[in-house]
Amino acid sequence: MKLSDFNYQLPDALIAQYPAAERTASRLLCLDGNNGERVDRQFAELENLLHPGDLLVMNDTRVIPARLFGRKETGGQLEVLVERVLDMYHLLAHVRASKSPKTGSHLIFSDTVEAEMLERVGDLFKLRFSDRTDSARGVMAILDELGHMPLPPYIRREDEPDFDRERYQTVYARRKGAVAAPTAGLHFDNLMLDKLREQGISTACVTLHVGAGTFQPVRVENIANHHMHSEWLEVSDEVCVQIVQTRAQGGRVIAVGTTSVRCLETAALSGTLGAFSGDTDIFITPGFEFKVVDALITNFHLPESTLLMLVSAFAGYENIMHAYEHAVAEHYRFFSYGDAMFLSKQVAGS
Structure with a gap:
């Protein structure tokens, strides 16, 4: 068909x-x-x-609150949409930015939380998350704090945390x-x-x-x-x-x-x-x-x-x-x- x-x-x-x-x-x-x-x-x-x-x-x-907003080390804005959590610190994600992040570069999400871009996996990016103030803190805890609910693209409004x-x-x-x-x-x-x-x-x-x-x-x-x-x-x-x-x-x-x-x-x-x-x-x-x-x-x-x-x-x-x-x-x-x-x-x- x-x-x-x-x-x-x-x-x-x-x-x-x-x-x-x-x-x-x-x-x-x-x-x-x-x-x-x-x-x-x-x-x-x-x-x-x-x-x-x-x-x-x-x-x-x-x-999971799978949408994150951050910036590159150079200051450019970016958006991350998680595709799959791999383990406590690693995930695969879509990254939307003016230019794709390079291997070894860091994405900044807060004063203490960042992610290193490890490699491309097809259209996705493998990222390793870390919190400078708590090395044992995993990606799920980071998403719970900083992430937004990943509403579908046809819902044309920002997520409302308490509601969505x-x-x-x-x-x-x-x-x-x-x-x-x-x-x-x-x-x-x-x-x-x-x-x-x-x-x-x-x-x-x-x-x-x-x-x-x-x-x-x-x-x-x-x-x-x-x-x-x-x-x-x-x-x-x-x-x-x-x-x-x-x-x-x-x-x-x-x-x-x-x-x-x-x-x-x-x-x-x-x-x-x-x-x-x-x-x-x-x-x-x-x-x-x-x-x-x-x-x-x-x-x-x-x-x-x-x-x-x-x-x-x-x-x-x-x-x-x-x-x-x-x-x-x-x-x-x-x-x-x-x-x-x-x-x-x-x-x-x-």
């Missing part, structure tokens, strides 16, 4: 700049992947779409490492999760540390030639057991977000679901055979994005494109802080 097959027209006014006042107050567009039927609902009605015995699989990654550090984070976020939120999970609050568990709906957590590459555009017209960025994920033995038990008892595996889909389907690429820990560059496009996920909760995705391709593979290309036309006409709110969809998988031949 061609990149242009995944384009659609979206008025700027429909790109959400802030989330709904309450997490569960978003709208929910339900799409049946088999017949294309659409129903407009509220996210608070999710309990009516789930059944006792179903399993919700969520991504428990935690967004809470709302650009799921209530079940646990493992630090993402530089973008698994946004489908932003619609859940603890009260809803407790209520779902009381109804006999189980939950399980996988981890995928979302990288800034998730916002990189596809630059080739033939999508088969696109090189997918890599992200680190982990699916445990315990989660695999939960999935097998859910299936054996007639329940559905419902992924909360495309990152959960990428976790589970990566763990089943061999043909059998098994524990997995490591990098994935899985690229899911129409024609992909889903082995694990039965239904998907997801936000609306950018035109011509790999995530729009993923949901098209899951619920059917024509179904998705028509649903997006409907969502625009009905003034749904789009992207990270926007509304959600509930998709059932299109079964082959339907």
Whole structure:
């Protein structure tokens, strides 16, 4: 398929700049992947779409304050966007400056904090952070103090620390490492999760540390030639057991977000679901055979994005494109802080 097959027209006014006042107050567009039927609902009605015995699989990654502003030793201003934390002192990052920093140069972020540029790694820069007043202080502590929440480029405002550090984070976020939120999970609050568990709906957590590459555009017209960025994920033995038990008892595996889909389907690429820990560059496009996920909760995705391709593979290309036309006409709110969809998988031949 061609990149242009995944384009659609979206008025700027429909790109959400802030989330709904309450997490569960978003709208929910339900799409049946088999017949294309659409129903407009509220996210608070999710309990009516789930059944006792179903399993919700969520991504428990935690967004780090991954955007830093600083200067070169020569005084030039720069911006750093973390792509991946490597260890206590080192990370890979995008660096935006008038001229790229050279190997061995130092980037200054405060009176005591700086980073040495060690080497280029493709389009990224490997940096080593240090604090002159505390040699044991690691990069995570530095980011917590000096970093800004890495809001996506289509949110055209500065981050508001007290607000976005809470709302650009799921209530079940646990493992630090993402530089973008698994946004489908932003619609859940603890009260809803407790209520779902009381109804006999189980939950399980996988981890995928979302990288800034998730916002990189596809630059080739033939999508088969696109090189997918890599992200680190982990699916445990315990989660695999939960999935097998859910299936054996007639329940559905419902992924909360495309990152959960990428976790589970990566763990089943061999043909059998098994524990997995490591990098994935899985690229899911129409024609992909889903082995694990039965239904998907997801936000609306950018035109011509790999995530729009993923949901098209899951619920059917024509179904998705028509649903997006409907969502625009009905003034749904789009992207990270926007509304959600509930998709059932299109079964082959339907």
